[in-house]
Amino acid sequence: MKLKNNALDVTDYKILAALQEDSRQTYTAIGKHLGIAHSTVYDRIKRMEQNGIIKKYTALIDTEKAGAKNIIAMVTIYTDPKESEKVAEALASAPQVLEVYMSLSEELQIIAKVTAESQESLHTFIANLVAPLPGVLRIRTSILTRKFKETQFSIVNNSKKLRFIKATHNRMVEDKP
Amino acid sequence: MKSEVTPKVIKTVPREKAFYFFTSIGNYTGESSSSLKEFMEKINEVNVKSLEFHLYRGDFEKWIAEVLEDKELAEEIRKLQKFNLVGDTLRKQLYTIILGHLKYLTR
Numbered sequence: 001m002k003l004k005n006n007a008l009d010v011t012d013y014k015i016l017a018a019l020q021e022d023s024r025q026t027y028t029a030i031g032k033h034l035g036i037a038h039s040t041v042y043d044r045i046k047r048m049e050q051n052g053i054i055k056k057y058t059a060l061i062d063t064e065k066a067g068a069k070n071i072i073a074m075v076t077i078y079t080d081p082k083e084s085e086k087v088a089e090a091l092a093s094a095p096q097v098l099e100v101y102m103s104l105s106e107e108l109q110i111i112a113k114v115t116a117e118s119q120e121s122l123h124t125f126i127a128n129l130v131a132p133l134p135g136v137l138r139i140r141t142s143i144l145t146r147k148f149k150e151t152q153f154s155i156v157n158n159s160k161k162l163r164f165i166k167a168t169h170n171r172m173v174e175d176k177p
Numbered sequence: 178m179k180s181e182v183t184p185k186v187i188k189t190v191p192r193e194k195a196f197y198f199f200t201s202i203g204n205y206t207g208e209s210s211s212s213l214k215e216f217m218e219k220i221n222e223v224n225v226k227s228l229e230f231h232l233y234r235g236d237f238e239k240w241i242a243e244v245l246e247d248k249e250l251a252e253e254i255r256k257l258q259k260f261n262l263v264g265d266t267l268r269k270q271l272y273t274i275i276l277g278h279l280k281y282l283t284r
Binding site: 073075078119120122123126127128130131132134136137138139140141143 | 192193195197199202203204205206207209
């Protein structure tokens, strides 16, 4: 099936889901699981690699078992709309910041996932590098204590149709096949 | 007698050296001060939780000593910790100490 540009079909999403489950499994194993030829799996994966949809294959590390004691916090930064872009860019350039999102609710917010060695170093980072940024109005921080789930995108199945919810670089979008 | 090194009492420090008021770890109130005078005014305005948070962490004395270079006032504020003051009593005491010190420096 010929697809326009980077458009993905149901099979592509299923392959991506299989790779997210275990990126080391063979084309044959994926094909067998999805009921398609391994050559189809190979072609589609290569295309998605070439298009940059599959950015890289990486290891998901259990940092706790690896001995890292870092804490993770979700930091909500309320900003002046005129400065929000610059605040988000400044946050994105900091090594302590893992993810940055912009949210439009009643007030413009930037939400950042931040890692630090301790509560004290988290506070130092926020007090010395985030609060002084022009346009920052106030900050709310939640330190995360327990992870129940972490995934980049998921295929939501209901009885009538498949729906895809995927995370892109800049925004969350919901597609229908 | 005035100390030999004049503190930056009148000076306004740049925003990256200002004091930022938090109520707890990572929770910024949106209030900041760039001079001792402004700091004194904010003492009367900010959430009292912020005063308790910073006093007992030693943040006030650190900023006053290192940024405003006023060791004398920093020491006075440090001594306040041993009285375990909270709430508006703490607010009034902090304000009185800083006001007295400002009058002393600008007499």
